[in-house]
Amino acid sequence: MIIYGVALLSVCLVAGMLVGEYLGILIGVEANVGGVGIAMLLLVLACNTQRLKPMVEGLAGDGIKFWSAMYIPIVVAMAARQNVVAAVDGGLLALVAGVAAVVVSFALVPVLSRIGSQRSRLNDQDGGAH
Amino acid sequence: MEVLEATFVRNGLVVAFAVVGLTVWFSYLLSDRLTAGRIHGSAIAITLGLVAAYVGGLITGGGTGVADIAFLSGVGIMGGGMFRDFAIVATAFGVQLSELKKAGLAGIISIFAGVIVSFVIGGLVAVLFGYTDPVAITTIGAGAVTYIVGPVTGAAIGASSELIALSVAAGLVKSILVMIGTPLVARSIGLDNPQSAMVFGGLMGTTSGVAGGLAATDPKLVPYGAMTATFYTGVGCLLGPSLLFLTVNALF
Structure with missing residues (x-):
């Protein structure tokens, strides 16, 4: 069912937004702090959770892909x-x-991109040494 | 005529889908025929959108581009914060956690670096234009961070409404320039992988600018850039009226 994917996406967004609002209140700023980013993390985690697989595979997944494709319009x-x-x-x-x-x-x-790539190169070397 | 307009207004969002669809089709046609695909269709579509917004604003005198024209009001809903955030989150579908972790530190550094650098540049420009009042310098500097950080900071430190309008304008210039400029400079700043996209999102910060700029560059990079950009305004609102204002106050 397509709606399962759309519903999962919606739950992630609302939950992320709520956390973002509370974070804003917590640190005392009049803005949503990272709500969308937190929602994205929730969706990524949900996609990697075994029990939620039925909500991101097949037709349900198409419900998420549709909105992802609607992004540019x-x-x-x-x-x-x-x-x-x-x-x-x-x-x-x-x-x-x-x-x-x-x-x-x-x-x-x-x-600043160099910071990221240098670090991952160091990590790779560490991995090789052990 | 009345029936026509009433029907368009009543079905606003659906009209928007049709109008935007037509715009995107036309943009890809231009991209193909005039530039042989060198300028991305979505980059042209976004630019057309901005031009339309300018014309709409001139005609109506309103603040939301074509959305102030009654029969195009649905574009305001389609392009509003709710649908934008919904679609941005959807782009995270299929993102690899490992990619996020790889650029995590650089991403976090870039958010703070981006807020501070934009603030300092905006403040310097204010000083160059002859401002000496710390409240004015801070408000304009905060506007160069984003058009949300500007007014939030200005209101918190008691700036006049002219200053706040100025800071919003600076933020809007930034946001629009990021939308148009990103595809043009993407290659020369190495914006072609998830890590640099996360750094890019953190440095630029304007959600609309990053969303539009990356869409016109490479849609695969969107979730990574959006992820960091979404924290930027919050950090800006946190630092603007506090640390940054106190620093400016001590200097001037």
């Missing part, structure tokens, strides 16, 4: 409802601040 709709006018109206200061933040962050991606 939804992002297109998301783009179409952005407040682009406000971004343009923000003037030179907003433009320079936004552009500079993006350019520097882009430049840092390869730098």
